Amino acid sequence: MRLKHWKPTGLALAAIVTTAAVAFAVPSAMAQRDPAYAAARADGQIGEQPDGYLGFASSPTPAIRALVQDLNIKRKAAYTERAQATGSTVEQFAFTSGCNLIAQTKPGEKYQAPDGSWKTRDGSPPVRDSRCP
Numbered sequence: 001m002r003l004k005h006w007k008p009t010g011l012a013l014a015a016i017v018t019t020a021a022v023a024f025a026v027p028s029a030m031a032q033r034d035p036a037y038a039a040a041r042a043d044g045q046i047g048e049q050p051d052g053y054l055g056f057a058s059s060p061t062p063a064i065r066a067l068v069q070d071l072n073i074k075r076k077a078a079y080t081e082r083a084q085a086t087g088s089t090v091e092q093f094a095f096t097s098g099c100n101l102i103a104q105t106k107p108g109e110k111y112q113a114p115d116g117s118w119k120t121r122d123g124s125p126p127v128r129d130s131r132c133p
Contacts, residue, residue, distance in 0.1 A: 047110030052094030099132035
């Protein structure tokens, strides 16, 4: 993956961070209204990944798998649109969004640490990739 040596700087970082917040206003709000999404998140079945997409912290039901796949498709569409607007790649934009989404997790929610392990957020800051802004 090319992101290994990528480190956002200056104006590019500011643009990516700003638009990442905007990119999630609609998909996140829509997802949070879905009781199945809220329940799966609260139960620790799904969580945020460093790549900006939702992942499975445990074996999902077919319904949860379909829900997450749909949300990830919507996220990729938002990342693609915003990456073009900021002059970054989809992967760079998704990574920065993943950093922000992991930072926004609440205590009790799952997220994936840089080493690939699933963690449950407690009162302390989450473990994030060292390249996160």
